[in-house]
Amino acid sequence: xxxxxxxxxxxxxxxxxxxxxxxxxxxxxxxxxxxxxxxxxxxxxxxxxxxxxxxxxxxxxxxxxxxxxxxxxxxxxxxxxxxxxxxxxxxxxxxxxxxxxxxxxxxxxxxxxxxxxxxxxxxxxxxxxxxxxxxxxxxxxxxxxxxxxxxxxxxxxxx
Numbered sequence: 001x002x003x004x005x006x007x008x009x010x011x012x013x014x015x016x017x018x019x020x021x022x023x024x025x026x027x028x029x030x031x032x033x034x035x036x037x038x039x040x041x042x043x044x045x046x047x048x049x050x051x052x053x054x055x056x057x058x059x060x061x062x063x064x065x066x067x068x069x070x071x072x073x074x075x076x077x078x079x080x081x082x083x084x085x086x087x088x089x090x091x092x093x094x095x096x097x098x099x100x101x102x103x104x105x106x107x108x109x110x111x112x113x114x115x116x117x118x119x120x121x122x123x124x125x126x127x128x129x130x131x132x133x134x135x136x137x138x139x140x141x142x143x144x145x146x147x148x149x150x151x152x153x154x155x156x157x158x159x
Contacts, residue, residue, distance in 0.1 A: 030055025034110030049101030
């Protein structure tokens with residue numbers, strides 16, 4: 001049985017005057033619009049401390065993490081963070097915060113989205129389609145990236 005599409009959102013690689021190699025989607029976090037890099041290799045959702053502060057999230061010290069080249073990175077635990085992607089409300093769980101890399105702020109990037117850890121709550125367009133909590137832990141909902149040209153991100157739910 002094929003999955004039912006809940007949401008399609010554009011993917012961009014454009015950060016203004018240049019293009020970067022990382023796919024990004026527009027996300028609202030605590031009333032602040034930002035771009036999150038869609039990182040299928042990330043084990044966590046990661047926001048910059050700057051975005052977490054603007055969104056009013058309290059942070060507690062976390063364990064040091066490792067960046068893409070193996071260097072130690074201090075981190076903070078944010079817990080659950082409600083976000084909005086397109087018309088779909090999501091709750092990102094066990095979110096980690098880091099000091100944003102230098103170019104992120106100028107490029108409007110607020111962190112990384114780990115699509116394999118996305119948990120839909122209720123889509124605004126279909127209030128009865130998903131219940132809060134429940135089957136997300138069994139992997140029934142996921143963020144699927146792309147068409148053949150990698151121009152959209154699609155949130156799907158198995159039918």
